[in-house]
Amino acid sequence: MGLTLIPGLGAKGITKLIDHFGDAKKVWEADYLDLKSVGIRKDVVEKIIINKNKINLELEVEKVLKYNLNVLTYNNFPKLLQEIHNPPLLLYTKGNLELLQGFKLAVVGTRKITGYGIGVLNKIIPSLVGANVVIVSGLARGTDGKAHKLCLENEGKTIAVLGSSIDIIYPKEHNDLANNIQEKGLLISEFPPGTRPKKHHFPLRNRIISGLSKGVVVIEAPKKSGAIITAQLALEDNRDVFSVPGNITNPYSEGCNMLISEGAKLVTCTEDILNEY
Incomplete structure (x- = not known):
């Protein structure tokens, strides 16, 4: 959820990072040098670091709970939705x-x-x-x-x-x-x-x-x-x-x-x- 809140990163960028690091938590915890080693542009790495520090994940979870929402990740989507060429990562x-x-x-x-x-x-x-x-x-x-x-x-x-x-x-x-x-x-x-x-x-x-x-x-x-x-x-x-x-x-x-x-x-x-x- 935190990664999807970073402006301009997009589903493809997030997927590339998760594939490299193994899971979303490791991407979130990665520092500047770790992110740069993936081969993404310097300005994108800087954008991730700057925006990540502005996002309060606990507050975002509180909003989800406040409105009684369920959050589905890609693995929980119906098969049909998983098959499209640019599926969302989270719903x-x-x-x-x-x-x-x-x-x-x-x-x-x-x-x-x-x-x-x-x-x-x-x-x-x-x-x-x-x-x-x-x-x-x-x-x-x-x-x-x-x-x-x-x-x-x-x-x-x-x-x-x-x-x-x-x-x-x-x-x-x-x-x-x-x-x-x-x-x-x-x-x-x-x-x-x-x-x-x-x-x-x-x-x-x-x-x-x-x-x-x-x-x-x-x-x-x-x-x-x-x-x-x-x-x-x-x-x-x-x-x-x-x-x-x-x-x-x-x-x-x-x-x-x-x-x-x-x-x-x-x-x-x-x-x-x-x-x-």
Whole structure:
């Protein structure tokens, strides 16, 4: 946890250090000369030493306990998430960890969901819930939030992956939804307590959404959108991509229609998804 709090070190850098020293504790206790012997740049070594001395690990643990979080390291991740090309090293969670072992599909789409998109969700979410599928999404406005709500309303299981820490819910209007999810589902974030949402957090969150899931279902999405990024990440990690076709005059369906033209499985009903499995 301490190593992930060092700015600019990153998962690859941490992994390299752990591979060299044998475990995270030995990395944390290494001095300047020890770190320099690994072959990393001098400025990175200096950054590690300076920032390490600023981090109070006991205080960080107190925050985790205060918010009643579970902390998972890479070895405790579901196998699917371990397999992606840039997995996180650590996740903060709150809720039912057993959901990580279930069959998971991501459902994503535009924040500006239309009546058509809502109708599609009303059609497929209850059927997916009935098939005991765990719905994974990102708690965002629009498609994500409605997918989570429909899942809970149908007594289903859902996982929300956040672009902020679990103690700072974004958007704020989803506070009640997040509370319901932590009671009946699972909240996940790779960001430590006290982390506010930032623009670059959301592509990072998207790789976890797709990484947890066997496949990604895109409901409505412009060509340039977080949902399309999630679908592309899914393809890179050899996951299935499903796409709901839309009106060719609607910009919020352009991304979905593009995915279908590029080989995504066309979805008109839940069976189009479930039959793949």
